[in-house]
Amino acid sequence: MKKSFDINKIAVIGSNSFSGSHFISFLLEKTNADVIGISRSPEKSALFLPYKKQDTSKFSFFQMDLNNDIDKMMNLFDGEKPEVIVNFAAQSEVGPSWENPEHWFRTNCLGIVNLASKLKTKKYLEQYVHISSPEVYGTCKGIVKENAPYNPSTPYAASKAAGDMFLHVLSKNSLLPLIMTRSTNVYGPYQQLFKIIPRTIIYIKQGKKIPLHGGGKAVKSYIHIRDICDGTLKIIEKGKKGEIYHFSPKSGYTVRNIVERICEKMGKNFKDVVEIVGERLGQDAKYEIDSSKARKELGWMPKITIDQGLDDVIAWINDNWNEIKKQPLEYIHKE
Structure with a gap:
């Protein structure tokens, strides 16, 4: 695929994250920019880092911690001089945030x-792109635009x-060249x-x-990671x-509906496997946000349907089953 891009250097903070690693993969595919990845943990295996292929x-x-290595990070930026910094780094799990909220505030605030x-x-620095979350709005009812008030539930x-x-x-106050994004429930291969x-x-x-x-009643607006990268x-x-x-897509699905679709694709009866x-404490009933601004101003729209996306994840798990079945399946908290 032909590459075209006029930014020379892009830094991605949170490069080991699901979204960050996919974005690095996307940049290497679509642009000629030099890409710098920064994460607090060592690089994972190719099982979870698509760019390694x-x-x-x-x-x-570069292995650096946003909380503990900020001076090192600044020295790196001053030496490399990236025109764009995209920040995916966050303590992002909702349920465990009730147990040690100070850890979440330490990183995310x-x-x-x-x-x-x-x-x-x-x-x-020409752009600082910050990856936020629609969860800052709380339960999203009706058409939720970018100027919706904050009403967090967790x-x-x-x-x-x-x-x-x-x-x-x-x-x-014109002190930071900020652009912020908020995406609904992102999914795809290589996810946690x-x-x-x-x-x-x-x-x-x-x-x-x-x-x-x-019972899976919560409504989520699932969107494939490749559409987010785009x-x-x-x-x-x-x-x-x-x-x-x-x-975001234009409509959401209940969690139950997503599980039912996966069961159907895998030849299983829903009632037999759930x-x-x-x-969950603080679970918002609905996440549906309005993405008409991005569609109009950026010419963006999601291209991967939910069925294509689910097939994508099933294929990734099947292809890597021998390695995946040895991995832990629970969230492991790191302060």
Whole structure:
């Protein structure tokens, strides 16, 4: 595929994350830019890092922690001078945020305050793209646009909202070239195995019962990671500083409906493979946000249907089953 892009260097913070690693893969495929990856943990195996199956001659990785290595990170940026920094780094799990909320606020609020305060003096930085979450809005009913008020329901969402508000202060006063994104429920191959879509597939293959919180009534707007990567690149190319852009499909599905579709694709009866368990604390009933702004201003729209996307994840798990079945299936918290 022909590559065209006029940015010389892009840094991706949170490069080991599901979304961050896919975005690096997308940049290496679609652009000629040099790409810098930064993550607090060492690089994972190719099982969870799609870019490892590509030519990585234009990619370099640095192990640095947003909370503990900020001066090292700034020295790296000052030496490399990336025109664009995209930040996927976050404590992102919702349920565990109730147990140690200070860990979530340390990264998602204080870590962001520290990072942004230092970036605002960097003349080489043309764009700081911050990956936020629609969970800052709480339950999304009706048409939720980018100017919707914050109404978080969990410590995770509150920590993201706090960090976002500080970034808006800097942007409003022309101190940071901020563009912010909020995407609904992102999924795809290489995702963490404890997430509902890969976990459902794995449990079916292992003959285990799938715990369905609240009977799976919550509505989610599932969107494939490749569509998110496409939108994020379009933001770099066409986005306006100071703006927020939503990425989402036009309608959502209940969690139950997604599990039912997976069961059908895998030849299983839904009632035979699930067990109903209590709803998660603070679970928002619905995530449906309006993405008409991104569609109009960026020329973006999702291309991968839910059925194509689910087939994509099933194929990834089947192709890598011998390795996947040895992996832990529960979330492991790192402070």
